[in-house]
Amino acid sequence: MTTKQPFETLVTQHGPVVWRVCRAVLSIPADAEDAWSETFVAAMRAYPGLPDTANVQAWLVTIAHRKAVDVVRARARAAVPVAVLPEPPAHRDATPEHDSPVWAAVAALPPRQRHVVAYRYLGGLPYRQIAELLGGTPEAARRAAADGLAALRRALTTTDLEGEDR
Amino acid sequence: MSTDQHTPRPEALLTSVPVPGSTLERLHRRLEDAAAAVGVLDVAYTTLETPVGTLLLAATERGLVRVAYAREDHEKVLADLADRLGPRILHAPARLEPAVEQLREYFAGTRTRFDLPLDRSLSRGFRRLVQEHLPGIDYGSTQSYSAVARSVGRPQAVRAVGTACATNPLPVVVPCHRVLRGDGGLGGYIGGLEAKSVLLELEAAA
Numbered sequence A: 001m002t003t004k005q006p007f008e009t010l011v012t013q014h015g016p017v018v019w020r021v022c023r024a025v026l027s028i029p030a031d032a033e034d035a036w037s038e039t040f041v042a043a044m045r046a047y048p049g050l051p052d053t054a055n056v057q058a059w060l061v062t063i064a065h066r067k068a069v070d071v072v073r074a075r076a077r078a079a080v081p082v083a084v085l086p087e088p089p090a091h092r093d094a095t096p097e098h099d100s101p102v103w104a105a106v107a108a109l110p111p112r113q114r115h116v117v118a119y120r121y122l123g124g125l126p127y128r129q130i131a132e133l134l135g136g137t138p139e140a141a142r143r144a145a146a147d148g149l150a151a152l153r154r155a156l157t158t159t160d161l162e163g164e165d166r
Numbered sequence B: 001m002s003t004d005q006h007t008p009r010p011e012a013l014l015t016s017v018p019v020p021g022s023t024l025e026r027l028h029r030r031l032e033d034a035a036a037a038v039g040v041l042d043v044a045y046t047t048l049e050t051p052v053g054t055l056l057l058a059a060t061e062r063g064l065v066r067v068a069y070a071r072e073d074h075e076k077v078l079a080d081l082a083d084r085l086g087p088r089i090l091h092a093p094a095r096l097e098p099a100v101e102q103l104r105e106y107f108a109g110t111r112t113r114f115d116l117p118l119d120r121s122l123s124r125g126f127r128r129l130v131q132e133h134l135p136g137i138d139y140g141s142t143q144s145y146s147a148v149a150r151s152v153g154r155p156q157a158v159r160a161v162g163t164a165c166a167t168n169p170l171p172v173v174v175p176c177h178r179v180l181r182g183d184g185g186l187g188g189y190i191g192g193l194e195a196k197s198v199l200l201e202l203e204a205a206a
Helices: A006-025 A027-050 A056-078 A100-106 A110-124 A126-134 A138-157 B003-004 B008-015 B020-035 B074-087 B091-107 B126-138 B145-151 B158-166 B193-203
Strands: B043-050 B053-059 B064-068 B090-091
Touching: A006 A056, A006 A100, A006 A110, A006 A126, A006 B003, A006 B008, A006 B020, A006 B090, A027 A056, A027 B020, A056 A110, A056 A126, A100 A110, A100 A138, A100 B008, A110 A126, A110 A138, A110 B008, A126 A138, B003 B064, B020 B090, B020 B091, B043 B074, B053 B074, B053 B091, B064 B074, B074 B090, B126 B145, B126 B158, B145 B158
Parallel strands: B043 B090
Antiparallel strands: B043 B053, B053 B064
């Protein structure tokens, strides 16, 4: 009989991957943290019903996609001009301190390329599944990934990457 | 070609961006809080260093459900809890704070009774009956397996009392270490005989 691993194991094994995916898709670190949290709470809720044969990383990345979309929508709603600015939540002061120039290059990609690059190269999803998430064909997803990667290569060769290590 | 050597491979750069440990810690704490708040945390656990080694403490919403010695293999204990109580298990120390505090006091010799909600769902039948009797044995005193058998109304069930003690899911807090053989011998103990001696000496000294 197969039994499920304690959820803690999933957080340890896949937490960093989900964070990179959220960070690449959302560009703003605090948004990425919101999406990460929403992803793992939703995953925890659904975990007892997950088939034991499921690819856990792919499952988490697809949830992360939905949660990232939710965060973008929430931000769009919140962007209505108001006379008095709302108090920012406490975690908004979250860390740009360790930020890598890679994220700036990813943030500069068109949204579709950014999503495809995140799900393919950070989340490890196959193009067929990326096409299901984003709409369009697997071939179009493959082209967007190639274009995104080429743009990243151009951006990163002109960035002072050495600065990251100092 | 010489420029290619210095051209970073973007996919390798992407996957190697470090995730700050402080970020992951903060996110984990947020998950602990959120999971408990929305009621999806089946079991919270933490560990505590004590004179009898590292103890694993686990609690459901109803109370402390498991105390495990290192020799029981904490990974295996968590896998067993996932199987029996649900897989939504997190290292989430907040729920264990009262248990940690009382165990610290106990090992410091300043606490002689535990006052914690207990979830006894890991025990059934006669074993549970025996385990529920054990806190009735006073701090610093002991009872024989046969005396316990008589107390629970089954004087012939001495071996079954031994099994109930050996399978106590809440050692230390439910004091199965206070049950000895009729000749004063230690009998057995889930945490090993050395741990049993340490607990009995601690209680005798207080």
